[in-house]
Amino acid sequence: MKKLVAEFIGTLWLVLGGCGSAVLAAGFPELGIGFVGVALAFGLTVVTMAYAIGHISGCHLNPAVSIGLWIGGRFDVKDLVPYIVAQVLGGIAGAGILYVIASGQPGFELGGFAANGYGEHSPGGYSMMAALVCEVVMTFIFLFVILGSTYTQAPRGFAGLAIGLCLTLIHLISIPVTNTSVNPARSTSQAIFVGDWALGELWLFWVAPIVGAALAGLVYKALSPEIAE
Numbered sequence: 362m363k364k365l366v367a368e369f370i371g372t373l374w375l376v377l378g379g380c381g382s383a384v385l386a387a388g389f390p391e392l393g394i395g396f397v398g399v400a401l402a403f404g405l406t407v408v409t410m411a412y413a414i415g416h417i418s419g420c421h422l423n424p425a426v427s428i429g430l431w432i433g434g435r436f437d438v439k440d441l442v443p444y445i446v447a448q449v450l451g452g453i454a455g456a457g458i459l460y461v462i463a464s465g466q467p468g469f470e471l472g473g474f475a476a477n478g479y480g481e482h483s484p485g486g487y488s489m490m491a492a493l494v495c496e497v498v499m500t501f502i503f504l505f506v507i508l509g510s511t512y513t514q515a516p517r518g519f520a521g522l523a524i525g526l527c528l529t530l531i532h533l534i535s536i537p538v539t540n541t542s543v544n545p546a547r548s549t550s551q552a553i554f555v556g557d558w559a560l561g562e563l564w565l566f567w568v569a570p571i572v573g574a575a576l577a578g579l580v581y582k583a584l585s586p587e588i589a590e
Contacts, residue, residue, distance in 0.1 A: 364418040365443055369451035371410040372422045376455030376550050379403035383475040383540075384463050396536045403541070404529030411521030420521075423544040424448055425570035429504035432578030433585075435511070445546075452550030460554055476551040476559040477542040477566045485537035492539045493569050499531045500543040500573030501580075508581040542566040543573075 382402035386394045394402070411420045419436070421427045424445040430436035456474075463469060473482070479492035487495070503524075509515065510523040528543075535541045542548045548566035552559035 364440070365447040367414040367418040368421060368444055368447040369454070371414050371418070371420055372448045372451030372546050373455035373458070374410055375403070375406040375422050375544075376452045376547055377458055378406035380456065380475040380547070380551060381459045381462070384459060397533065399536065400529045400532030400541075403532050404525040404527075406525075407528050408521050408525030411524060415521060418444075422448060422451075422546070423570075424546055424567075425500055425544060425574035426504065426507060428571055429500075429574030429578040430507070432575050433504070433508050433582050434578075435508065448546040449549055452546035453553060456550035456554055471555065473540075473559075474551050474555050475540060476555045477540045477548045478559065478562050479539060479565065482558055482562065483538060484540060487538045489565065493565055495535050495538045496542055496566065496569030497573040497576075499535050499541070500570040501577045503527055503531060503543050504574045504577030505581055508577065508585070512585065539566070543570050545570055 379399070379402050382394060383399045387396070387399050407420070407422065410422060414420050419430075421430065421444060427436060427441055427444045427448070431438055431441055460471075460474075463474075476482075479487060479489045483492060506527040507520075507524055510520040531543060532541045535543075545567040548563055552563045552566075
């Protein structure tokens, strides 16, 4: 239960910090943080939580991460479903807090609410196929970095930085394509509030990250001396 509470709080913070920066600060006239600021915010949520709860739950904060770690031989299957449930609920709670804050502004309109999308709902108008490929590849690299930086012989104490910086880079690349998911819990939390098209396109932001994470787990399992031993 301690692990699940940690995952709930961590995912709440990821959604509130990352999506909150996009909704509240990215477009602020003349002083907005833009894509770079949002990318950094998502990375910082992971860095901060990695050191806060990494020793408690492993700081997955993401169903795709939990699945990739399981396939890579780093996570017990019996904990998989409880972790995913805690992450999705934490993401929804974070989006709920964000909604309460954002709706306190006069003239508030929900808009896209930092939801993920493709086609006409992609920030750059990218197609469904482009979004699918992008999310698979970005999640693959994310899991590959997670598995490598947490390897027993990797430099100790730096995994959180490597993982957070990787997520920052992923956002710098893919915000224009899909608003960047690589995380089904993050996508679900925003889609629930937006409804309509966001729920209709949510399938891609579950399928693509899970496929990318599973592939990374298989590839790293084949490459890793830790597994081979």
